Each structure stands twice: as structure tokens, then as C-alpha cells.
Amino acid sequence: MEIVLISLLNGFVYGMLLFMLASGLTLIFSMMGVLNFAHASIYMLGAYAAFDVTRLIGFWAALIVAPVLCGAIGAAIEIYGLRRVHHNGHIAELLFTFGLFFIFERGVQMIWGMLPVPYRVPPLLDFALFRVYGSNFPAYRGFMLLISGGMLLSIWLLLTRTRIGLIIQAALTHPNMVSSLGHNVPRVFTTVFAGGCFLAGLAGVIGGNYQITEPTMASALGPIVFVVVVFGGLGSLMGCFIASIIMGMIQTFSVIIDGSIADLVKGFGVSIPSDNLLGEILNVPGSRVGPLLPYALMILMLLVRPRGLMGNRDT
Amino acid sequence: MLKHLRRLIGAAIVLGSMLAIPVAQAQETIKIALIAPFSGPVAPQGDAFLKMLKYAMDNVNARGGALGKKFELVTFDDKITPSEALIALKSVTDRNIPFMIQCIGSNVAAAMIEGVAKHNARNPDNRVLYLNCAALATELTEEKCDFWHFRFSGNVTMRVATLVRGLPPEVNSIYLMNQDYLYGQGVAADTKKFLAQYRPDIKIVGEEMVPLQRIRDFSAYITKIKASGAQALITSNWGSDFNLLIKSGVESGLSLKYYTFAAHVNGAPTAMGDGGGDRVVAVLEGHDNMGIELKSAKYNAWIDGFRATDPGFDYPWINFQSMFDMLATAITKVGSTDVLKVALALEGMEVTDLSGKPSIMRKDDHQLLHPFYTALFTKPVKNESEKTGWGWKTVNGLSTADLTFPTVCKMKRPI
Numbered sequence: 001m002e003i004v005l006i007s008l009l010n011g012f013v014y015g016m017l018l019f020m021l022a023s024g025l026t027l028i029f030s031m032m033g034v035l036n037f038a039h040a041s042i043y044m045l046g047a048y049a050a051f052d053v054t055r056l057i058g059f060w061a062a063l064i065v066a067p068v069l070c071g072a073i074g075a076a077i078e079i080y081g082l083r084r085v086h087h088n089g090h091i092a093e094l095l096f097t098f099g100l101f102f103i104f105e106r107g108v109q110m111i112w113g114m115l116p117v118p119y120r121v122p123p124l125l126d127f128a129l130f131r132v133y134g135s136n137f138p139a140y141r142g143f144m145l146l147i148s149g150g151m152l153l154s155i156w157l158l159l160t161r162t163r164i165g166l167i168i169q170a171a172l173t174h175p176n177m178v179s180s181l182g183h184n185v186p187r188v189f190t191t192v193f194a195g196g197c198f199l200a201g202l203a204g205v206i207g208g209n210y211q212i213t214e215p216t217m218a219s220a221l222g223p224i225v226f227v228v229v230v231f232g233g234l235g236s237l238m239g240c241f242i243a244s245i246i247m248g249m250i251q252t253f254s255v256i257i258d259g260s261i262a263d264l265v266k267g268f269g270v271s272i273p274s275d276n277l278l279g280e281i282l283n284v285p286g287s288r289v290g291p292l293l294p295y296a297l298m299i300l301m302l303l304v305r306p307r308g309l310m311g312n313r314d315t
Numbered sequence: 316m317l318k319h320l321r322r323l324i325g326a327a328i329v330l331g332s333m334l335a336i337p338v339a340q341a342q343e344t345i346k347i348a349l350i351a352p353f354s355g356p357v358a359p360q361g362d363a364f365l366k367m368l369k370y371a372m373d374n375v376n377a378r379g380g381a382l383g384k385k386f387e388l389v390t391f392d393d394k395i396t397p398s399e400a401l402i403a404l405k406s407v408t409d410r411n412i413p414f415m416i417q418c419i420g421s422n423v424a425a426a427m428i429e430g431v432a433k434h435n436a437r438n439p440d441n442r443v444l445y446l447n448c449a450a451l452a453t454e455l456t457e458e459k460c461d462f463w464h465f466r467f468s469g470n471v472t473m474r475v476a477t478l479v480r481g482l483p484p485e486v487n488s489i490y491l492m493n494q495d496y497l498y499g500q501g502v503a504a505d506t507k508k509f510l511a512q513y514r515p516d517i518k519i520v521g522e523e524m525v526p527l528q529r530i531r532d533f534s535a536y537i538t539k540i541k542a543s544g545a546q547a548l549i550t551s552n553w554g555s556d557f558n559l560l561i562k563s564g565v566e567s568g569l570s571l572k573y574y575t576f577a578a579h580v581n582g583a584p585t586a587m588g589d590g591g592g593d594r595v596v597a598v599l600e601g602h603d604n605m606g607i608e609l610k611s612a613k614y615n616a617w618i619d620g621f622r623a624t625d626p627g628f629d630y631p632w633i634n635f636q637s638m639f640d641m642l643a644t645a646i647t648k649v650g651s652t653d654v655l656k657v658a659l660a661l662e663g664m665e666v667t668d669l670s671g672k673p674s675i676m677r678k679d680d681h682q683l684l685h686p687f688y689t690a691l692f693t694k695p696v697k698n699e700s701e702k703t704g705w706g707w708k709t710v711n712g713l714s715t716a717d718l719t720f721p722t723v724c725k726m727k728r729p730i
Contacts, residue, residue: 003538010534114359115582135541136568212558212586216356255535291529
């Protein structure tokens with residue numbers, strides 16, 4: 001029982017972190033049709049920038065400076081890069097961001113070195129918030145929930161309650177119409193791209209010391225964020241949110257499952273021997289296949305419902 | 316920030332000068348190819364290995380190299396994939412480089428053993444010798460052993476034996492966590508074998524095989540370990556699988572001892588920080604404070620020389636020095652770089668390692684036999700690890716003789 005409660009909390013924290021990354025990506029993807037491969041790199045840049053700012057000024061300053069910096073980088077990428085390759089079609093844009101991913105990874109390695117940097121949780125938040133059945137729940141995880149929850153609320157308010165949100169939502173589905181009405185659609189694109197990068201940077205600031213700040217952090221988190229976006233569906237923040245939480249929970253809960261599918265059916269009196277290939281697969285315990293589950297779910301989703309959980313367009 | 320900028324400019328200059336190298340080749344050298352991951356997720360390891368190997372090689376060069384020539388490393392990127400490594404091997408043999416070092420990834424090493432054996436059988440005039448400095452799966456010198464492959468690093472079995480015999484008597488319940496591939500599976504199997512043999516009183520209360528470098532949050536595992544009531548965790552996880560595991564464990568306030576195979580490897584002390592202090596034990600061949608413990612001027616000078624280059628990590632692999640010492644001795648002895656002659660000279664060779672203990676290259680399986688130690692991450696120590704304030708202190712050790720296990724290797728010899 002206690003395992004379930006603790007895993008629920010941890011799964012939620014991880015899910016919220018995924019959401020911070022995926023929300024920006026899904027907005028960019030659904031609005032501009034660009035699958036931004038460099039999105040996780042911005043997350044990494046956010047973590048490294050936060051590490052440097054923390055050393056120079058302090059963590060609280062980093063919490064503001066690093067995301068703003070990432071937003072600015074995002075805006076620059078959109079204006080000077082994406083916009084120029086845009087007329088060559090989506091493949092060119094895709095390749096452009098794919099190249100950026102490698103440049104960022106190599107750049108980070110050259111500037112900060114190949115080894116992890118000691119970006120640590122600020123001392124003010126480095127204590128146990130409460131204890132659940134003898135296990136500490138670190139205050140920093142609570143802080144992460146606070147930040148990501150606050151972010152969720154503010155994007156939702158921004159998109160549904162303000163004029164700019166109205167235009168963004170309109171541009172998501174009818175860019176030509178919005179343009180005809182006299183709105184500057186390219187500027188809306190830049191805003192959304194910069195906003196997405198801001199969120200990724202913010203995720204980097206709070207995720208960098210929750211995990212480890214190292215040059216591989218982008219490639220480690222990148223694929224799962226794509227899974228979230230595809231699974232959640234295009235153009236739907238709600239779908240993205242639900243998908244993030246589902247993926248966070250899957251990754252946390254699959255670990256604690258010791259039984260396999262074979263054990264499950266054994267309960268019904270059917271025993272599966274592990275001497276053939278299929279039998280062997282069915283006998284692998286859940287904790288060992290867990291990390292593959294998100295990808296399996298994504299494939300299943302694409303087969304059954306290509307538009308994703310709550311998407312309004314096909315992927 | 317300024318420091319980073321300077322480093323960036325430095326990197327640019329280095330890059331620029333690298334492009335200009337082929338112009339002048341000062342004198343003839345003995346080339347050694349280094350095939351390692353220099354890009355991709357394991358690039359930090361490849362980069363660190365290059366620095367450490369180069370330092371050991373420069374030491375031999377400072378003593379005059381061999382045959383009046385200096386050694387020179389030529390690097391090839393294998394991205395830690397067997398297919399890329401085989402392509403690199405092709406370039407090595409195309410350039411007639413007689414010696415090849417490949418150390419990271421036992422799966423890559425298995426492919427290299429086969430690749431080298433095939434090449435040498437087909438091209439007796441252009442052979443290459445495989446010097447393995449850290450691919451640790453025991454099979455490589457057992458079932459898969461080959462005449463052209465020499466392993467200059469203690470295998471999994473030797474490491475696990477050191478760890479199990481170093482477990483304090485009060486430990487009686489243990490949790491195992493290893494990565495789900497050749498190396499991790501080998502550690503798991505050997506741990507169970509040695510626990511049954513040396514410490515039948517210890518109960519294994521749980522076991523995990525985690526997918527390689529896939530898990531981003533280990534808190535669920537920590538919860539499971541906690542529920543099992545284990546006193547200690549034995550883990551061969553390395554890279555982010557180790558760093559994130561320790562981080563989650565420390566954050567959750569779990570009072571647990573970690574017995575590890577990789578906590579001393581570059582990057583891990585930084586990731587552990589204060590959380591790993593007095594809690595983490597590592598199995599290692601040497602560490603930065605061992606020279607001080609042994610009062611060995613030679614070892615101290617060697618470590619101080621490396622630390623003076625400000626590499627940003629420790630140098631535990633003292634067997635790298637033994638490898639270059641042995642290679643130089645063998646080449647000097649036979650008077651040429653003929654691969655077959657050098658290989659025969661390496662067989663059965665004995666050198667004294669930096670700690671003053673014997674290191675023997677066993678003829679039967681080409682496995683280096685040398686001592687191993689367990690050390691605690693503690694303070695105060697003279698040489699701290701990666702500016703954490705903490706460093707390694709020897710707890711226990713097994714001698715070369717203790718770690719000489721029988722081999723099942725049936726080697727096909729060319730003569």
C-alpha cells in the first residue's frame with residue numbers, strides 16, 4: 001500500500017516535469033507543424049544556464065533568468081532559422097531542428113565539459129517535506145509540483161481568458177483566416193516558439209537538479225517527450241497533460257510490478273511455459289519491460305486512434 | 316562564464332590546430348589505435364579514457380618509449396556500437412597500425428575479438444593485437460578467449476569476489492540491482508555464486524535488472540528496496556543509472572550502504588556529492604589516496620602528475636600503467652613490433668604495478684591478474700574526488716593470489 005502511495009507521488013512529479021516539456025512542444029507542433037527535435041536541447045540549456053546563474057547570483061535568479069534566456073534563444077531560432085527554411089517545407093524544418101539538436105549537444109560538451117556538473121538543489125529546499133511510511137518526500141519535489149502546477153494554470157488562463165490566447169488558438173486551426181483578419185501570424189509563431197522554449201528552459205531549471213545536469217540529458221528525455229505529444233494528440237493541452245501524467249505513472253509503477261503476463265493468467269489456471277519465443281516474452285516480469293511500455297502505447301495509439309488521445313487532427 | 320568562454324576559445328584553437336597536423340610528422344612513432352566512444356551518450360567515458368591512457372603512455376614515453384621510438388595514440392570513434400567499432404578496426408588495419416586498444420562496452424569487445432581473430436587469420440602479414448583495458452565481462456577471457464586478445468583489467472568475477480569478501484560481517488540482507496545486458500547479468504550471476512560460497516549467511520531480499528540508461532527516476536526502485544528491508548545494495552550500474560539511483564536513494568532518506576562497481580568512475584563522485592559520503596563503497600584497482608596510504612613515493616608522484624593536469628576526475632585505473640609498461644617491455648624484448656612476437660612475449664609477463672604488487676598476464680587466457688580493493692567514499696582525505704570534499708579510503712583488499720581463479724579458456728594458438 002505504501003509503495004502505491006509513494007509511487008503515485010513520484011509518478012505525478014515526473015509526469016508534471018514531462019508536461020512542462022511536452023506542453024511547449026505540442027503547442028509548437030500543432031501550430032507550426034514543426035516537430036522540434038531541439039526541444040529537449042533547450043531543456044538542457046535551461047539546466048546548464050541555471051547552473052551558471054546559480055553559481056554567480058543564486059537559484060532564485062536562475063529561476064527567472066534561465067527560462068528568459070531560453071525563450072530568447074527560441075525566438076532567435078524561429079526568426080533567423082526556421083522562418084528561412086520554412087518555404088522549403090516541413091522536411092527542411094525537421095532536418096533543421098535535428099541539426100540544432102546535435103549542435104547544442106556538442107556545444108554544451110565544449111563549453112561545460114562532458115562530465116555532469118554539480119548543479120544541486122538549493123539548501124533552502126533541501127529538506128524532507130514529509131514522511132510517508134518512513135520514506136522522505138523531498139521538499140524540492142513539492143516545489144517542482146508547485147512550479148509546474150502554477151505554469152499549467154497560467155497557460156490555461158493565457159490561452160482561454162486573454163486576447164492573445166484567442167488569436168493563438170485561432171492560428172492553431174485557421175492560420176490563413178487569422179492572417180486575413182490582419183493579425184501578424186509570423187509574430188504569433190515566434191511568440192509561441194519562444195514561449196515553448198521558455199517552458200522548456202523552466203523545466204530545465206527545476207529538472208536539472210532533480211535529475212543530473214549532463215550533456216546526455218537531452219537525448220535521454222527527448223524520445224519520451226515525443227511519445228507524450230503524439231499520445232496526447234495534436235493541439236490539445238489537456239491531452240498533453242493527461243498523456244504526461246500517464247507516462248509518468250507508467251514509468252514509476254511498471255518498476256514495482258514483479259509479475260509477468262504469464263503470472264497474471266496463471267491466476268486463471270492457465271500456465272504458459274517459457275520454452276518458446278512468445279512464452280518467453282509473456283514471462284518477462286513487468287519491471288523489465290516497463291520502460292518500453294510508453295513506446296508500445298504510442299504505437300498502439302497510432303494504430304487505433306492516429307489523432308491521439310484528445311487531438312483534433314491526424315498526426 | 317568567463318572561464319567557459321576561455322575554454323570555448325581554447326577548444327576552437329585546438330580544433331583549428333588539429334586540422335593543421337598532417338603537415339609535419341616529426342619522427343617515426345609506434346602507433347596504437349584507440350577505438351572508443353567519442354560521441355553519443357557514453358562520450359564522457361571515451362573522453363576520460365583517452366586522457367588517462369594518454370597520461371600512462373606519456374609516462375612510458377618519458378622513460379624513452381620502446382626501440383628508441385615514442386608511442387602515439389590514434390583515435391577512432393565507435394559510438395559504443397559493435398558495427399562502428401568493426402569499421403574503425405578496418406581503418407586501423409588499413410593503416411597498418413599494429414596495436415589496438417578498445418575498452419568500453421563488453422558487447423563491442425566481443426565483436427572486436429572476433430573481428431581481430433578473423434583479420435589476423437586472413438592477413439598474417441598485417442596482424443593487429445587487441446589490448447583490452449576495461450571491457451569486463453568474464454566470458455571475454457573464458458568461453459570467448461582468443462590468442463590475439465589481451466585483457467589488462469580484472470574481470471567481473473575478480474571484482475565481485477573482492478566485493479563479496481569485503482562485505483562487513485554485520486551485513487546479512489542484500490538487494491541486487493544491475494543493468495540488463497551482458498555485463499550486469501554477469502555481475503548478478505557471480506554475486507549470487509560468491510555469496511553462496513563465502514557468505515551463506517547473507518540473504519538476497521530482492522533483485523532488479525534495469526534497462527540500460529533508460530530510467531530517469533529511480534524513486535520507485537528505492538521504495539521497493541526500502542520495503543524489502545535490505546541493509547545494503549550491491550549494484551554494478553554505471554553512468555546515469557548509477558548517478559540517478561544514488562540521488563533518489565539519498566533524497567528519500569534511505570539508510571542503506573551501497574556496494575558498487577562504478578562509484579569511482581569519472582562523473583559519479585560529482586553526482587553523489589555529500590549524499591554519497593560514508594555510504595558508498597567501491598571496488599577499484601587503485602585510487603588517488605592509495606599512494607599516501609602505502610607511503611609510496613612512486614604512486615604519489617604518478618597521481619600528483621595526473622591531478623596537476625586538472626582533468627576534473629580521479630585516476631583509479633592504475634592497470635593502464637601496467638598495460639603500457641608491459642607493452643613497452645615486450646616490444647623492447649623482441650626488438651620489433653611484430654604482433655605475434657610481442658604477443659608471445661606478453662604471455663606470462665609479470666610487472667610490479669604502481670602499488671608495488673605483482674600484475675601477471677596469465678598465458679592460459681590472457682587475463683591480467685592483479686589485486687583489487689574496496690574503498691569507502693569518505694572525508695577527510697588528502698586528494699578529494701572531483702572537488703566534492705570527499706574521496707576514497709581503502710577498506711579491504713584481495714591479493715593477486717586470492718584473485719587467481721581457474722579458467723575454462725581453450726585457446727587456439729597460431730603456433
